[in-house]
Amino acid sequence: MSVETGAIVERFETSLAELDVAVTRTRPTAFESTLEEVVREPAVGTPLPFASVSLPAWVDARPTPATLESAATGVTAASFGIADYGSVVLPSTPEGAEQVSLFPELHVPVLRERDLIADMPTAIDRLGPRLRDGESAIVATGPSATADMGALVRGAHGPEAVHVILLEDGEVSDGE
Amino acid sequence: MSEAREEKAAYIRHLLETEGDAVAENTQGFNQGRYESVAELEEYEALKDEARAIKEDAIERLPELIDELTETVEANGGTVYLADDAADANRYIREVAAEKEADCLVKSKSMTSEELEVNEALEADGVEVIETDLGEWVLQVAEEAPSHLIAPAIHKSREEIARLFNAQFDPDEPLETAEELTTFAREWLGEHIRDADVGMTGANFITADSGTIVLVTSEGNARKTAVVPDTHVAVAGVEKIVPSVEDVAPFVELIGRSGTGQDITSYVSFLTPPVESPVVDFDDPDVPFDERDDDREFHLVLIDNGRLAMREDEHLRETLYCIRCSACANSCANFQSVGGHAFGGETYTGGIATGWEAGVYGYDSAAEFNDLCTGCSRCVNQCPVKIDIPWINTVVRDRLNREGDDGQFEFVYDELVPDEEPGGVDVQKRLFGNVETLAKLGSATAPLSNWLATLGPVRRGLERAVGVDARRPLPSFERETLRDWFERRGGHAASKERAAEPRAERGDREVVLYPDVYTNYVDVARGKAAVRVLEALGVHVRIPAVPESGRAPLSQGMVATADERASDVYAALAEHLDAGRDVVVIEPSDLAIFHREYERFLPEASCERLRKNSYEALEYIYGLLENGADPDALRTGGEEIAYHSHCQQRTLGLAPYTRSVLEYCGYDVVESDVECCGMAGSFGYKSEYYELSMDVGERLADQFTAPETKDRLVVATGTSCGDQLDDLLRRDSRHPLEVLDPATPTY
Numbered sequence: 001m002s003v004e005t006g007a008i009v010e011r012f013e014t015s016l017a018e019l020d021v022a023v024t025r026t027r028p029t030a031f032e033s034t035l036e037e038v039v040r041e042p043a044v045g046t047p048l049p050f051a052s053v054s055l056p057a058w059v060d061a062r063p064t065p066a067t068l069e070s071a072a073t074g075v076t077a078a079s080f081g082i083a084d085y086g087s088v089v090l091p092s093t094p095e096g097a098e099q100v101s102l103f104p105e106l107h108v109p110v111l112r113e114r115d116l117i118a119d120m121p122t123a124i125d126r127l128g129p130r131l132r133d134g135e136s137a138i139v140a141t142g143p144s145a146t147a148d149m150g151a152l153v154r155g156a157h158g159p160e161a162v163h164v165i166l167l168e169d170g171e172v173s174d175g176e
Numbered sequence: 177m178s179e180a181r182e183e184k185a186a187y188i189r190h191l192l193e194t195e196g197d198a199v200a201e202n203t204q205g206f207n208q209g210r211y212e213s214v215a216e217l218e219e220y221e222a223l224k225d226e227a228r229a230i231k232e233d234a235i236e237r238l239p240e241l242i243d244e245l246t247e248t249v250e251a252n253g254g255t256v257y258l259a260d261d262a263a264d265a266n267r268y269i270r271e272v273a274a275e276k277e278a279d280c281l282v283k284s285k286s287m288t289s290e291e292l293e294v295n296e297a298l299e300a301d302g303v304e305v306i307e308t309d310l311g312e313w314v315l316q317v318a319e320e321a322p323s324h325l326i327a328p329a330i331h332k333s334r335e336e337i338a339r340l341f342n343a344q345f346d347p348d349e350p351l352e353t354a355e356e357l358t359t360f361a362r363e364w365l366g367e368h369i370r371d372a373d374v375g376m377t378g379a380n381f382i383t384a385d386s387g388t389i390v391l392v393t394s395e396g397n398a399r400k401t402a403v404v405p406d407t408h409v410a411v412a413g414v415e416k417i418v419p420s421v422e423d424v425a426p427f428v429e430l431i432g433r434s435g436t437g438q439d440i441t442s443y444v445s446f447l448t449p450p451v452e453s454p455v456v457d458f459d460d461p462d463v464p465f466d467e468r469d470d471d472r473e474f475h476l477v478l479i480d481n482g483r484l485a486m487r488e489d490e491h492l493r494e495t496l497y498c499i500r501c502s503a504c505a506n507s508c509a510n511f512q513s514v515g516g517h518a519f520g521g522e523t524y525t526g527g528i529a530t531g532w533e534a535g536v537y538g539y540d541s542a543a544e545f546n547d548l549c550t551g552c553s554r555c556v557n558q559c560p561v562k563i564d565i566p567w568i569n570t571v572v573r574d575r576l577n578r579e580g581d582d583g584q585f586e587f588v589y590d591e592l593v594p595d596e597e598p599g600g601v602d603v604q605k606r607l608f609g610n611v612e613t614l615a616k617l618g619s620a621t622a623p624l625s626n627w628l629a630t631l632g633p634v635r636r637g638l639e640r641a642v643g644v645d646a647r648r649p650l651p652s653f654e655r656e657t658l659r660d661w662f663e664r665r666g667g668h669a670a671s672k673e674r675a676a677e678p679r680a681e682r683g684d685r686e687v688v689l690y691p692d693v694y695t696n697y698v699d700v701a702r703g704k705a706a707v708r709v710l711e712a713l714g715v716h717v718r719i720p721a722v723p724e725s726g727r728a729p730l731s732q733g734m735v736a737t738a739d740e741r742a743s744d745v746y747a748a749l750a751e752h753l754d755a756g757r758d759v760v761v762i763e764p765s766d767l768a769i770f771h772r773e774y775e776r777f778l779p780e781a782s783c784e785r786l787r788k789n790s791y792e793a794l795e796y797i798y799g800l801l802e803n804g805a806d807p808d809a810l811r812t813g814g815e816e817i818a819y820h821s822h823c824q825q826r827t828l829g830l831a832p833y834t835r836s837v838l839e840y841c842g843y844d845v846v847e848s849d850v851e852c853c854g855m856a857g858s859f860g861y862k863s864e865y866y867e868l869s870m871d872v873g874e875r876l877a878d879q880f881t882a883p884e885t886k887d888r889l890v891v892a893t894g895t896s897c898g899d900q901l902d903d904l905l906r907r908d909s910r911h912p913l914e915v916l917d918p919a920t921p922t923y
């Protein structure tokens with residue numbers, strides 16, 4: 001891993017720690033076992049657009065309204081991560097990534113290290129052309145929350161917990 | 177007290193008792209959070225400038241952007257409807273609901289939809305409307321209006337919400353904790369979102385280039401509302417449009433921080449409808465999403481409702497830059513005490529509500545709460561788009577003054593109120609706006625005037641006729657004014673000699689000490705202290721006759737009078753400025769008007785010249801000490817000090833100078849951090865607001881009666897803060913100049 005990537009990963013992890021959001025870094029080869037540790041079953045997901053990994057069979061990758069509602073975990077891909085804020089950028093897809101990231105009590109965004117960027121202006125610069133193409137995306141930072149009931153409560157219409165899985169990039173190496 | 181004043185006072189008292197505690201706790205928490213969060217933001221000021229520039233540009237080009245957005249949304253497959261007013265918007269929305277044969281519409285929080293009262297309109301057609309934002313839903317259940325722009329139920333405690341839910345829904349187990357309440361609400365609302373035919377959201381921003389609706393939320397309800405049903409209606413004021421996606425960037429970093437003090441909210445949704453996400457259709461529970469082929473419908477309802485006219489109004493126009501973050505409300509000392517039910521009209525609340533209500537509903541609505549802005553200016557630096565909110569309040573106050581009917585007191589008053597205003601201005605406002613005339617009279621007749629002012633019948637009369645609260649001690653006028661004293665001791669020539677002692681090479685600096693009304697007629701002691709402190713540091717002083725700055729009429733909304741004063745002040749100072757003399761100002765609110773509001777009254781060059789060469793007294797002294805003046809020439813008594821900086825002084829960024837000077841001279845200083853003393857000029861004298869001003873003052877009193885401050889010498893830089901502290905505490909306050917005055921013995 002290059003020094004620059006190293007710094008940005010560290011920054012992303014620090015930001016997530018401040019949000020009380022768990023993050024697990026994993027090599028693509030260990031993805032399934034990592035997912036197994038993280039996920040609460042039953043789990044639903046939407047296809048991951050990364051060459052190095054795919055969803056294991058025990059994650060329901062073709063959710064329906066019924067399975068969506070009964071799922072404890074939703075696994076979706078994140079287009080990129082914003083190191084300064086610990087945010088993940090979640091695209092809306094015809095397969096239902098928006099719903100899968102929103103309904104279950106635990107959301108597991110899967111993200112590649114190389115897709116980490118430093119800050120918000122860079123994120124929005126990237127979003128510009130996509131949105132102009134008609135796409136939609138959510139900049140999600142930590143779980144949903146409300147303070148309307150007299151104290152901070154997590155899980156307000158959305159997940160109460162987020163666990164980020166960060167895929168180490170196969171091809172870049174720091175000399176190992 | 178007049179009936180109207182008594183009624184207003186009673187309402188404020190009621191809110192202080194019922195909602196005050198919850199509002200205070202929440203707003204102060206948000207406010208503190210904001211200070212912490214923006215402190216971490218590098219480039220905070222640059223981001224604000226950028227945000228403002230984007231809004232200026234967008235409002236300037238608004239008609240063109242509306243056209244561009246309409247094209248974009250239609251090209252995306254949605255529809256745009258530009259509604260003239262609420263009725264027009266509601267008619268359109270009802271048609272959409274009717275066409276969908278909708279039984280239930282779910283709605284995420286939107287002030288714009290409150291403005292439309294769309295719920296009532298839809299319910300008249302038999303459509304059930306459910307608020308899904310938890311706070312908004314609490315209010316829907318309670319049948320109440322929001323009291324805050326972003327935290328609508330801020331005035332309700334957890335216990336109250338629990339009582340409400342338990343009574344209304346009679347759950348198996350009584351609900352108690354915040355978690356239990358949230359879970360219950362989530363489930364109840366989840367069922368309705370599931371069954372809804374239409375979802376309605378607002379929009380924080382809309383991008384003309386892509387047709388994207390940007391929603392800033394921490395709960396997931398807006399996302400569900402927009403994507404679960406197949407029909408999405410977004411309602412938004414036309415001012416929400418920005419040219420491009422990239423323009424949203426500074427706002428994303430500013431909005432959460434400005435509002436609740438979160439660095440960023442959980443979700444910033446960029447939805448470009450009709451969205452690609454599949455509909456969550458529970459009538460087809462087993463059809464996988466990827467097999468669906470949904471034909472989503474999207475309607476953007478853009479609301480004019482007075483906005484395009486506001487755009488043409490040079491003073492109200494700025495209101496349209498507002499991103500409704502609520503920072504102005506959270507940083508407002510009065511709002512912290514009474515909250516939005518006192519601080520808002522039909523829909524909007526908080527500092528900027530005056531502009532919104534005046535533009536959307538007209539001046540009567542804005543009039544109800546316009547007075548609650550004391551002009552302390554604490555909100556000015558907190559606004560992420562740099563709106564001069566107190567100015568909007570002042571303009572609206574002025575317009576309201578001009579609408580008033582002909583004053584029946586005119587004949588008694590003419591002598592006393594030599595202002596520039598039409599006859600209709602309320603007598604109470606007139607009295608405070610012409611304070612200089614009163615001060616002259618009071619001083620000329622002192623001590624008789626002072627004795628009179630203490631008499632019960634006089635005070636009761638003043639309260640009845642003009643609403644000066646009898647519980648507030650009146651200022652006591654000095655027979656010998658500061659200027660008289662200064663002349664008696666030899667005027668400028670003598671000052672020059674004194675400043676040169678003991679070395680002739682000293683005394684080459686010369687200043688004009690601005691004799692503000694209070695220093696000249698009431699607190700002459702602080703004026704004398706200023707003269708002696710400056711002389712001790714080698715500066716000789718002039719005190720020419722300069723009229724009142726215009727602050728007093730301005731705070732009553734008497735803009736024409738303030739304008740006239742600005743010219744008079746400049747005329748009186750111009751020669752001194754030409755001669756290279758600095759102007760030293762004791763009263764921070766007067767310096768603030770020179771620096772901030774005079775640009776609206778004077779030619780740019782004059783204003784710039786005065787601004788560049790006028791200094792707050794302690795700021796000036798700081799500069800002298802930095803440039804080698806000898807602090808030992810001052811009184812270095814070493815007391816422990818509790819210091820409260822005037823609100824205007826803090827807004828100008830000048831508070832640290834006083835503190836530094838005191839510390840430099842060996843004093844140990846603890847500084848208050850409440851937003852304002854609550855007095856803010858005339859406000860605390862007005863009978864309808866006396867209790868509110870004391871409630872705000874309690875926060876300051878609490879800081880100065882804590883164990884570590886209770887024995888400290890209280891020091892305040894503003895007249896009103898000093899008066900308020902004297903009323904709140906058992907010990908007298910001093911001006912820092914008196915502390916530093918070499919002629920003062922120890923306290």
Ligand code: SF4
Nearest residue numbers: 498499501502504559
């Ligand atoms: S006026 Fe400024 S501070 Fe107040 S709500 Fe609007 S944007 Fe926020």
